[in-house]
Amino acid sequence: SSELTQDPTVSVALGQTVRITCRGDSLGSYYATWYQQKPGQAPILVFYGHNNRPSGIPGRFSGSSSGNTASLTITGAQAEDEADYYCNSRDSSGNHLVFGGGTKLTVL
Amino acid sequence: EVQLLESGGGLVQPGGSLRLSCAASGFTFSSYAMSWVRQAPGKGLEWVSSISGSGGSTYYADSVKGRLTISRDNSKNELYLQVNSLRADDTAVYYCAKDLFSGYDSRGVFDSWGQGTLVTGSS
Numbered sequence: 001s002s003e004l005t006q007d008p009t010v011s012v013a014l015g016q017t018v019r020i021t022c023r024g025d026s027l028g029s030y031y032a033t034w035y036q037q038k039p040g041q042a043p044i045l046v047f048y049g050h051n052n053r054p055s056g057i058p059g060r061f062s063g064s065s066s067g068n069t070a071s072l073t074i075t076g077a078q079a080e081d082e083a084d085y086y087c088n089s090r091d092s093s094g095n096h097l098v099f100g101g102g103t104k105l106t107v108l
Numbered sequence: 109e110v111q112l113l114e115s116g117g118g119l120v121q122p123g124g125s126l127r128l129s130c131a132a133s134g135f136t137f138s139s140y141a142m143s144w145v146r147q148a149p150g151k152g153l154e155w156v157s158s159i160s161g162s163g164g165s166t167y168y169a170d171s172v173k174g175r176l177t178i179s180r181d182n183s184k185n186e187l188y189l190q191v192n193s194l195r196a197d198d199t200a201v202y203y204c205a206k207d208l209f210s211g212y213d214s215r216g217v218f219d220s221w222g223q224g225t226l227v228t229g230s231s
Contacts, residue, residue, distance in 0.1 A: 033217045035153070042203055042221040043145075043153065054219060086153050088216050096169060097143070097216040102152040 003091050004032075004100035011106040012077045020072045020103045022087030029094070032070030032087045034063060037102075043086065047072055074105075082107045110134040110220040112204050117225030124194050124229075130187040130204030130222055138162070138182040141207040141214035144189045146200035147224075156202070157189065158214035165213055172198075194229045201226050 004024040012018035022032050031050060035043040045054050047063040060075045070089075074081055087100040116128040130142070143158040157178040158167045166178050177190040187204050202225050205218035 035218070037153075042223055043218075044221070045208070045217065045219050048208070048217045084152075088153075088155065090216065096167065097155040097158065097214065099145075099153040099155055 003098050004087055004089060006087060006100040006103045008101065009104045009106065011108055013108050014079065015076055017073065017075045018077050018105065020085050020105065022070045022100045023068055024089065025068055026090050026092045027065065027068045027070050030090045032063070032065065032089045034072045035086045035088070037084045037086065077107050079107050081105065110206060112206060112220055112222035114202065114204055114222045114225035117202065117227045119228045119230060120194050121231050122194060122196055122229050125190070125192045126194070126227065128189040128191065128202055128225055132185045132187065132206070135206070137185040139210040141212060142180060142187045143205045143207070143214050143218065144178060144202055145205055146202045148200040160213050161211065167214070191227065196229045198227060199229045
């Protein structure tokens with residue numbers, strides 16, 4: 001079982017704001033990193049660290065963290081944001097990397 | 109432009125072995141930690157292993173330790189994953205991934221991914 005817990009499914013109405021969460025003890029010590037994966041494609045990096053968005057990622061993607069929970073927020077979700085989203089970080093020992101189980105985002 | 113191209117996947121009988129390769133281009137390969145991440149059919153991402161830029165440090169998920177070996181040849185800009193004693197639950201698409209940051213062990217921030225190579229463990 002994953003040491004990072006994500007809600008399996010989340011839905012959002014087109015143009016509305018959605019928050020995808022990732023919970024784990026290690027997130028009290030390490031930042032989460034967020035990836036987007038569309039069917040049949042490799043994942044892409046969408047947010048990392050305290051407040052970092054790779055070039056080419058729309059500004060509607062943002063991240064935050066509080067205690068043992070990290071969040072990826074999409075402000076004004078678009079149809080093309082429909083995808084699986086994964087968080088990763090170090091595990092509680094700090095020696096290994098671990099992914100959350102993933103969240104399937106549906107844009108209605 | 110960074111490019112990562114995996115190869116070496118295929119159908120292997122349980123107990124068998126294979127070696128996956130990842131050819132890298134578009135960046136100074138030896139400066140970056142590299143990792144393997146796999147995804148079983150219809151399942152989520154699973155970190156498998158990471159290696160430092162020099163190759164001197166390696167890390168493995170508990171689920172594969174002792175059976176999988178990560179290595180790299182910086183003169184050829186290639187990353188490898190040797191899979192031994194293959195099991196049915198090793199069936200997955202295997203991605204190689206490049207760290208965003210240079211000069212460190214993997215921090216798990218993967219800014220470039222290959223398209224993956226499918227490994228199927230079945231008789």
